[in-house]
Amino acid sequence: MNLSLENRVVILTGAASGIGLACLKAFAAEGSAIIAADINAEPLEAAVKAAGGKVIAQTADVTDAAQVQALVTRAVKEFGRVDVMFNNAGGAFPTPTEQQSIEDYKRIIALNLDSVFYGVHAALPVMLKQGRGCILSTTSGAGLNAVDGLAVYGAAKAGVINLMKSVATEFGNRGIRANTISPGAMDTPALRAWLNTFPDGPARYGRQIPSGRLGTGEDIARAALFLASDAAEYINGVVVPIDGATHARLASPQLN
Numbered sequence: 297m298n299l300s301l302e303n304r305v306v307i308l309t310g311a312a313s314g315i316g317l318a319c320l321k322a323f324a325a326e327g328s329a330i331i332a333a334d335i336n337a338e339p340l341e342a343a344v345k346a347a348g349g350k351v352i353a354q355t356a357d358v359t360d361a362a363q364v365q366a367l368v369t370r371a372v373k374e375f376g377r378v379d380v381m382f383n384n385a386g387g388a389f390p391t392p393t394e395q396q397s398i399e400d401y402k403r404i405i406a407l408n409l410d411s412v413f414y415g416v417h418a419a420l421p422v423m424l425k426q427g428r429g430c431i432l433s434t435t436s437g438a439g440l441n442a443v444d445g446l447a448v449y450g451a452a453k454a455g456v457i458n459l460m461k462s463v464a465t466e467f468g469n470r471g472i473r474a475n476t477i478s479p480g481a482m483d484t485p486a487l488r489a490w491l492n493t494f495p496d497g498p499a500r501y502g503r504q505i506p507s508g509r510l511g512t513g514e515d516i517a518r519a520a521l522f523l524a525s526d527a528a529e530y531i532n533g534v535v536v537p538i539d540g541a542t543h544a545r546l547a548s549p550q551l552n
């Protein structure tokens with residue numbers, strides 16, 4: 297299937313690592329024009345250089361509304377429009393809920409929910425003027441169901457899902473699509489660093505996933521390309537779990 301993403305203008309946050317990096321490579325390979333954003337300047341520059349094509353690196357902290365607005369302004373200045381706003385940056389900081397400080401609560405909500413609203417707030421006016429636009433946001437299995445130690449992250453990610461549904465229903469008849477990608481356990485540097493603290497961690501975790509392995513950034517990137525393309529023009533307001541059926545399984549006791 298030709299997804300016709302050539303010259304589509306994409307803003308992608310969290311582009312220097314993991315899922316974002318895989319998506320950066322995938323959109324660049326399709327010939328999209330990309331504003332690649334990350335808080336981490338050095339790996340971002342390296343990623344953009346390696347991706348080649350029409351990709352511009354812009355260091356930005358997505359918890360700062362003005363810096364997210366600047367991404368949209370840059371896209372319009374350089375490429376004349378915004379076709380895809382991909383709010384991907386985020387992160388989990390597992391903490392038992394009773395130990396969660398108010399300060400960290402605010403930090404986690406800012407990174408995982410406020411950032412997505414800033415992306416919507418900045419991109420929507422341009423997209424409405426264009427009469428079309430696609431917003432993609434990354435949630436988590438922890439936004440679909442509860443995970444011990446991730447209450448605040450999960451609440452933020454659940455908020456992302458509802459925000460995307462709201463945008464889809466409020467602006468669907470004006471050419472806007474807003475969908476959410478829900479990764480399962482993806483083999484990114486952050487997850488692997490944590491799993492490596494357990495004996496045989498990555499392989500053991502992989503075996504517990506119904507599809508029998510950890511996911512990869514590329515698993516997400518292929519779905520993101522499709523959702524961003526016109527092939528998905530009637531797909532709006534959905535959450536797509538890309539998790540090897542993890543979301544589908546009811547937890548049962550592991551008795552042996």
Ligand SMILES: NC(=O)c1ccc[n+]([C@@H]2O[C@H](COP(=O)([O-])OP(=O)(O)OC[C@H]3O[C@@H](n4cnc5c(N)ncnc54)[C@H](O)[C@@H]3O)[C@@H](O)[C@H]2O)c1
Pocket residue numbers: 309310311312313314315316333334335336356357358359384385386387388407434435436437478479480481482483484485486487
């Ligand atoms: N890896 C997984 O298993 C998994 C599972 C579910 C959801 N997710 C979600 O997927 C998204 C990407 O995660 P990942 O695993 O690729 O993580 P990652 O840590 O590999 O990459 C995240 C990127 O976001 C950047 N970033 C962090 N804070 C930022 C900020 N304030 N402003 C701009 N950029 C910032 C980081 O520098 C990094 O390059 C996140 O939203 C995460 O919550 C990941």
